[in-house]
Amino acid sequence: MSLAGLFPIDKWNFKSQSILNNLPEDEYADLCAHMQEQRYSKGEVIFREGGVASGIYFVKKGKVKKYQVDQNGREQIIYVANTGELIGYHAILADERYPDSAATLEECVIAFIPKEDFITTLERSSVLPRRLLKTLSHEFAVLTNSISVFAQRSVKERLAITLIVLREKFKAETLPGEEIMINLSRSDLANMVGTGNENIVRFLTEFKAAGILNSQGRKIWIKDVKQLIKLSGCGNIQ
Known part of the structure; x- marks a missing residue:
């Protein structure tokens, strides 16, 4: 998408x-x-x-x-x-x-x-x-x-933004027809968002329960990018 x-x-x-x-x-x-x-x-x-x-x-x-x-x-x-x-x-x-x-x-x-x-x-x-x-x-x-985002956005919003950006990064090298997979350690993800690992784990679990993503180990698949954009507060989805 x-x-x-x-x-x-x-x-x-x-x-x-x-x-x-x-x-x-x-x-x-x-x-x-x-x-x-x-x-x-x-x-x-x-x-x-x-x-x-x-x-x-x-x-x-x-x-x-x-x-x-x-x-x-x-x-x-x-x-x-x-x-x-x-x-x-x-x-x-x-x-x-x-x-x-x-x-x-x-x-x-x-x-x-x-x-x-x-x-x-x-x-x-x-x-x-x-x-x-x-x-x-x-x-x-x-x-x-x-x-500006780090100063004004919540950890959940920053995580949503980071996942959207990473999806585009990993999309660039994904073959046509394959599902986009983000492959990143939780500590690196936390260091991008500017928070602790425990917050990352908690919000990823929340996003997974809401059907926004799937995860296995360090791998993440975004299932509902539109919902993620809504959570980011930066998109044009109403």
Whole structure:
């Protein structure tokens, strides 16, 4: 089921997958001249908050969480990057250390592009700077929206929103005719919503009893996305 007209999904998703699409051949070749591809197991850290930014990362397959850790060691997941998205480029553009950490949510194939190649291509390109500016502007709007939601919405509403967004993330790699399955640990889900595991378990049980979803272990299947949109308070369903 499409969310078009029902839920403003663009307010929750970054658009970095469009940055490298159809770049001029010579620019893409320069960018990828020294690109190194690596396979990661589930749960592996790609880079850590405060680390020296030596390059950017292109998610060729899989899903990656971007997160920060508070003084008590608790994660706050900022975003989940999908196949085709870039991560780590904010630090390069700002000439700063990585402002957050990144780790795999599942087995991934990730390509590393050295900082020098990214900067050189950026300086020569007539296309890449405009795309990056557009993407950064959109990401600012997404993060502003997320901050507003955390300040104003209840845990149940935040969970509903998070499940809708995750459904779209996992839908992207679901084959036609297959049921969309969210495969995420309860702790990661809690860290996205900004609450404790016990609240996640309680509301998932409530949603399951209401026929909104099914679950088995860490796997979740949304059965009634329209009802979930109603609970989120962000959709256009009356």
